[in-house]
Amino acid sequence: MSVPLSQMWTVAAYVLKQKLSRRERYPLVLMLEPLFRCNLTCAGCGKIQYPAQILKKHLTLEQCLKAVDECGAPVVSIPGGEPLMYPQIGELVDALVKRRKYVYLCTNALLLKEKLEQGVLKPSKYVSLSIHMDGLREEHDEAVCRDGVYDRAVEAIKEALRRGFRVTTNTTLFDGASPLRMRAFFDEMMGLGVEGMMLSPGYSYSKAPDQEHFLRRGRTHDLFSKTLSNARKHWKFNQSPLFLQFLMGKRDYECTPWGNPTFNLFGWQRPCYLLQEGYAEASRS
Amino acid sequence: MTLQGWVPEIGEFLTLAEVIDLAFDYRGNTTVVRADGTEIEGYVFNRDREAPEPFIQIFDAAGNGPMRIPYSEIRNIKFTGRDMAAGNSWQAWLERREREKVEKAARHETGPA
Numbered sequence: 001m002s003v004p005l006s007q008m009w010t011v012a013a014y015v016l017k018q019k020l021s022r023r024e025r026y027p028l029v030l031m032l033e034p035l036f037r038c039n040l041t042c043a044g045c046g047k048i049q050y051p052a053q054i055l056k057k058h059l060t061l062e063q064c065l066k067a068v069d070e071c072g073a074p075v076v077s078i079p080g081g082e083p084l085m086y087p088q089i090g091e092l093v094d095a096l097v098k099r100r101k102y103v104y105l106c107t108n109a110l111l112l113k114e115k116l117e118q119g120v121l122k123p124s125k126y127v128s129l130s131i132h133m134d135g136l137r138e139e140h141d142e143a144v145c146r147d148g149v150y151d152r153a154v155e156a157i158k159e160a161l162r163r164g165f166r167v168t169t170n171t172t173l174f175d176g177a178s179p180l181r182m183r184a185f186f187d188e189m190m191g192l193g194v195e196g197m198m199l200s201p202g203y204s205y206s207k208a209p210d211q212e213h214f215l216r217r218g219r220t221h222d223l224f225s226k227t228l229s230n231a232r233k234h235w236k237f238n239q240s241p242l243f244l245q246f247l248m249g250k251r252d253y254e255c256t257p258w259g260n261p262t263f264n265l266f267g268w269q270r271p272c273y274l275l276q277e278g279y280a281e282a283s284r285s
Numbered sequence: 286m287t288l289q290g291w292v293p294e295i296g297e298f299l300t301l302a303e304v305i306d307l308a309f310d311y312r313g314n315t316t317v318v319r320a321d322g323t324e325i326e327g328y329v330f331n332r333d334r335e336a337p338e339p340f341i342q343i344f345d346a347a348g349n350g351p352m353r354i355p356y357s358e359i360r361n362i363k364f365t366g367r368d369m370a371a372g373n374s375w376q377a378w379l380e381r382r383e384r385e386k387v388e389k390a391a392r393h394e395t396g397p398a
């Protein structure tokens with residue numbers, strides 16, 4: 001598993017503290033969505049399908065930090081929309097680092113090179129740039145519905161690594177993905193020098209506009225088994241081997257929605273990041 | 286299949302609570318008709334039918350809000366705004382891409398010799 005020791009230690013100490021205080025349900029990763037706006041319109045994305053007045057809005061820096069403090073999770077993931085379009089992204093990340101939160105900034109990387117050149121983000125052991133990459137050039141550009149995005153993302157990854165950033169990738173596998181091509185993609189990403197790769201199946205969820213290409217359970221296990229069996233030694237994943245076994249259908253886990261609370265313009269999403277059954281005013285709800 | 290343009294008829298076969306659930310799932314603006322006949326256009330982002338006084342929450346068409354409206358004050362919800370999820374499927378993108386490829390090839394063939 002490819003997560004720095006200091007991060008593992010912080011998370012382990014946090015979990016231990018929760019256990020000692022007999023708290024059974026606690027958040028591990030806060031999903032903080034400062035805006036829904038994005039500079040891409042991927043067909044599989046359920047996050048950007050809002051009317052214009054909603055897409056124009058974003059959380060204030062104060063709202064973001066209040067949510068982080070209220071939640072208390074040691075890890076904060078900033079997905080979107082595209083977080084690099086958030087006007088105060090630099091200040092937000094700085095404030096999280098000051099609070100010693102481990103931050104995963106999930107970006108499609110279209111604006112990354114420009115932001116790095118402007119000095120908006122600073123390298124830190126607390127900050128990982130998590131680049132959305134859904135496969136090799138052909139598959140990625142198809143998944144994000146625009147040609148040329150893969151090449152720009154690769155260029156930005158190289159630039160970020162050159163500047164000393166922690167860089168990971170996050171990949172969603174949709175129905176029809178080729179295990180062989182995915183394996184070639186893992187080689188390609190590791191060749192670039194990323195710290196680790198994160199995988200998830202394109203879960204079917206009711207708000208996504210494209211239902212057909214999401215994976216059902218059986219297909220998920222089959223696809224991940226073919227993709228991950230005899231994993232090459234140099235592949236590093238930012239997920240525990242147990243989770244990868246779960247994806248391959250070799251292990252079962254109970255759903256723990258409280259582990260991944262989500263905060264956005266609408267409040268605290270119930271019950272978690274993937275399911276959108278409503279919103280609450282306090283994270284405990 | 287989109288609900289865009291639909292004006293529900295609430296009655297024996299369709300309850301207000303069901304229409305509110307559909308409005309909550311709808312990815313576009315709707316027009317909430319209040320019991321007093323006034324209307325507010327906006328995006329219904331939340332509803333809680335289990336609350337002691339069930340309510341919806343809405344950002345209006347100018348982005349102001351959130352505003353809370355109790356179920357008891359709602360007469361109907363009309364699906365007046367554009368469905369932002371309609372026509373955005375992956376299939377639609379693949380078809381568009383294929384069409385573009387064919388058009389590009391055709392342009393190439395009929396181009397100057």
Ligand code: SF4
Binds near residue numbers: 045080081132
């Ligand atoms: S880059 Fe991410 S947020 Fe933007 S449209 Fe694609 S999946 Fe959605």
